[in-house]
Amino acid sequence: MESKANAPNILIVDDEIGPRESLRMVLKPNYNVFAVENGYAAIQMIQQIEMDVLTLDLKMPGMTGIDTLKEIRTIDPDVMIIIITGYGTLKSAIEGIRYGVFDYIPKPFNVPEILSIIDKSIQRRKLNRKVKEILGDCFNQQLLKEPHADSDLPAHKEGKEIANGKWDEINLSDAQSCLEFAKVLAYTLEEKDPYTSGHSERVCYYSDFIAKRLFFSPKERSELQIASYLHDIGKIGISNRFINKKGTLTPTDWVIIKQHTKKSIELLIPLNLSANILSYIQHHHERFDGAGYPDGLAGEQIPLGARIIAIADSYDSMTSDRPYRKPLTNGDAKNELVKNAGKQFDPNLVSLFLDVLKEMEDAFLVKDHLRAPANVY
Numbered sequence: 001m002e003s004k005a006n007a008p009n010i011l012i013v014d015d016e017i018g019p020r021e022s023l024r025m026v027l028k029p030n031y032n033v034f035a036v037e038n039g040y041a042a043i044q045m046i047q048q049i050e051m052d053v054l055t056l057d058l059k060m061p062g063m064t065g066i067d068t069l070k071e072i073r074t075i076d077p078d079v080m081i082i083i084i085t086g087y088g089t090l091k092s093a094i095e096g097i098r099y100g101v102f103d104y105i106p107k108p109f110n111v112p113e114i115l116s117i118i119d120k121s122i123q124r125r126k127l128n129r130k131v132k133e134i135l136g137d138c139f140n141q142q143l144l145k146e147p148h149a150d151s152d153l154p155a156h157k158e159g160k161e162i163a164n165g166k167w168d169e170i171n172l173s174d175a176q177s178c179l180e181f182a183k184v185l186a187y188t189l190e191e192k193d194p195y196t197s198g199h200s201e202r203v204c205y206y207s208d209f210i211a212k213r214l215f216f217s218p219k220e221r222s223e224l225q226i227a228s229y230l231h232d233i234g235k236i237g238i239s240n241r242f243i244n245k246k247g248t249l250t251p252t253d254w255v256i257i258k259q260h261t262k263k264s265i266e267l268l269i270p271l272n273l274s275a276n277i278l279s280y281i282q283h284h285h286e287r288f289d290g291a292g293y294p295d296g297l298a299g300e301q302i303p304l305g306a307r308i309i310a311i312a313d314s315y316d317s318m319t320s321d322r323p324y325r326k327p328l329t330n331g332d333a334k335n336e337l338v339k340n341a342g343k344q345f346d347p348n349l350v351s352l353f354l355d356v357l358k359e360m361e362d363a364f365l366v367k368d369h370l371r372a373p374a375n376v377y
């Protein structure tokens with residue numbers, strides 16, 4: 001195969017010659033295209049050549065698409081995967097989310113759609129790399145050092161200084177690219193902590209339902225979505241020893257964990273996000289009765305978006321698995337919200353959220369299939 005310098009590498013995995021070859025023809029002008037007809041060959045190929053994107057048929061003889069997906073993820077956690085299948089089922093979608101599938105395309109595919117999705121996946125991969133590079137620079141040295149209860153340590157300041165300027169290379173000129181960027185940051189965080197896989201996406205999902213009920217404008221909804229994805233981003237600067245600790249946290253552990261709201265803001269300040277977004281993130285652990293952190297705000301002093309995220313965050317955490325306990329049922333989690341209305345949570349928002357959940361359950365929209373382990377701190 002003649003290789004195009006600097007063109008992304010794409011691997012097509014499909015047992016059917018028709019779709020495989022037509023996809024190859026469509027992609028050939030712009031990409032280095034490789035094609036194999038089964039999972040075993042795909043795994044061999046991925047071990048030899050770094051791929052940017054992989055299109056995967058789910059229904060293949062021998063090794064199934066899902067088994068192939070699992071194996072590929074152990075070899076290359078960063079390759080963008082697009083499922084192309086005539087047999088999309090809810091179960092395969094669930095599995096796909098678990099293994100970080102970028103998108104689904106039903107067979108027979110249409111050419112403009114597949115070209116657009118592949119282009120988006122390549123853009124996402126570039127952004128992933130950039131973000132990892134910047135975050136790596138910011139925090140690697142810091143993570144190597146023993147975390148300390150004083151967040152004004154020189155290492156922390158150093159992180160901020162490295163972040164300053166580098167973010168400039170990322171285009172955040174509109175709400176859409178800003179949301180896309182927020183997702184990449186959130187997924188990067190969730191990679192660090194497997195127990196939070198999918199957590200920020202679900203927090204965004206629940207928060208947005210509340211926002212719609214409150215007739216938020218498109219701009220307000222977009223700000224809340226971005227804040228929902230980024231609410232715990234500061235955990236990226238806190239050692240997994242604390243984030244994944246089983247058993248009771250000591251007072252010192254809490255001091256360190258509580259720093260994540262402040263760390264989030266310090267990390268995000270160079271991005272020039274709106275003041276609303278930053279305030280939602282900063283205050284998502286305030287309590288309605290004033291006993292929360294970081295600033296002990298109470299009632300309506302707490303920004304509305306932060307009160308919404310607090311409920312979505314806690315509900316998702318309660319209904320998700322943790323290393324040390326099973327998830328609560330939806331019913332028990334709702335009872336907890338009611339019990340804490342007026343104490344931890346805004347009581348009006350709790351009753352509104354319960355109405356939303358009821359409607360979602362009636363419409364089978366509660367994303368059970370997105371449910372995965374999560375810790376909330």
Ligand SMILES: [Fe+2]
Nearest residue numbers: 231232376377
């Ligand atoms: Fe948090």
